[in-house]
Amino acid sequence: MKIFGLIGFPLAHSFSQKYFSEKFIKEKIRDVVYQNFEIKHIDDLPALLDSYPDLNGLNVTIPYKEDVRKYIDNLDHSAEKVGAVNVIKILPDGSKIGFNSDYYGFRTSLETWISNSISKLKALVLGTGGAAKAVRIVLDDCNIPYSTVSRNIAKADYDYYELTENTDIIQDHRLIINTTPLGMYPNVNEAPHLPYELLNADFYLYDLIYNPETTLFLNKGREAGARIKNGLEMLELQAEKSWDIWNE
Numbered sequence: 001m002k003i004f005g006l007i008g009f010p011l012a013h014s015f016s017q018k019y020f021s022e023k024f025i026k027e028k029i030r031d032v033v034y035q036n037f038e039i040k041h042i043d044d045l046p047a048l049l050d051s052y053p054d055l056n057g058l059n060v061t062i063p064y065k066e067d068v069r070k071y072i073d074n075l076d077h078s079a080e081k082v083g084a085v086n087v088i089k090i091l092p093d094g095s096k097i098g099f100n101s102d103y104y105g106f107r108t109s110l111e112t113w114i115s116n117s118i119s120k121l122k123a124l125v126l127g128t129g130g131a132a133k134a135v136r137i138v139l140d141d142c143n144i145p146y147s148t149v150s151r152n153i154a155k156a157d158y159d160y161y162e163l164t165e166n167t168d169i170i171q172d173h174r175l176i177i178n179t180t181p182l183g184m185y186p187n188v189n190e191a192p193h194l195p196y197e198l199l200n201a202d203f204y205l206y207d208l209i210y211n212p213e214t215t216l217f218l219n220k221g222r223e224a225g226a227r228i229k230n231g232l233e234m235l236e237l238q239a240e241k242s243w244d245i246w247n248e
């Protein structure tokens, strides 16, 4: 029996266990199990690994994506550049390699979605948290120029006030990526503060949020004629990337 699992705290609402359990049934993958391991401190990881010698791989979620690096022997390009690990591959000799599958999930979904316009777009990244870091590294690697937006001007190129004051900024950035939690269930009536009236069919709005399916941000974009995409494909692609990493 091969064991895979998820470490984090708390894990009650996590997506991965349900996703992998359904995948194993649907694809008739036998002799594998995916378990949640809710650990209260990252330093509980070595004892967990000792207790489960058949553990082949782990996903890592909040709050350990950065702190887990001290237990990793090698980082791949994605984890090294993003500075966070959300997939661990455990080799037969016990050594551990860290990956960032959010990087792959976002990159693959973005490249497929905007493939025809990729060389013509400049991006605006809303928010400066963990997901924004992966997004920025993907944009760098895809040669898409970008500017950043924060509530705190010291952390980014613009704040939201400037976007409404200077309309040239929005006109110049036709790919707008929301990495803030604004609009996520249950706060579905919230949206980033943008001059939505300036949007039109030349714009692409990507929201990393997947619940609800259409956030207020995406809805306002769609009403203005923009193309829209939510975070569900990214989420599923990052889970599939974990599976590929563990099995390659």
Ligand SMILES: NC(=O)c1ccc[n+]([C@@H]2O[C@H](COP(=O)([O-])OP(=O)(O)OC[C@H]3O[C@@H](n4cnc5c(N)ncnc54)[C@H](OP(=O)(O)O)[C@@H]3O)[C@@H](O)[C@H]2O)c1
Binding pocket: 102, 105, 126, 127, 128, 129, 130, 131, 132, 149, 150, 151, 152, 155, 179, 180, 181, 182, 184, 208, 209, 210, 231, 232, 234, 235, 236, 238
């Ligand atoms: N689809 C996927 O696979 C996937 C993967 C990862 C994350 N996500 C989603 O991405 C979102 C962000 O995740 P994260 O881990 O990066 O979160 P995070 O670390 O909490 O960062 C979110 C950033 O959003 C900004 N922000 C927070 N509250 C805000 C508010 N009230 N108004 C305006 N801006 C606000 C902040 O930037 P400033 O302080 O600079 O304003 C913050 O750094 C979540 O909704 C998460 O579910 C989706």
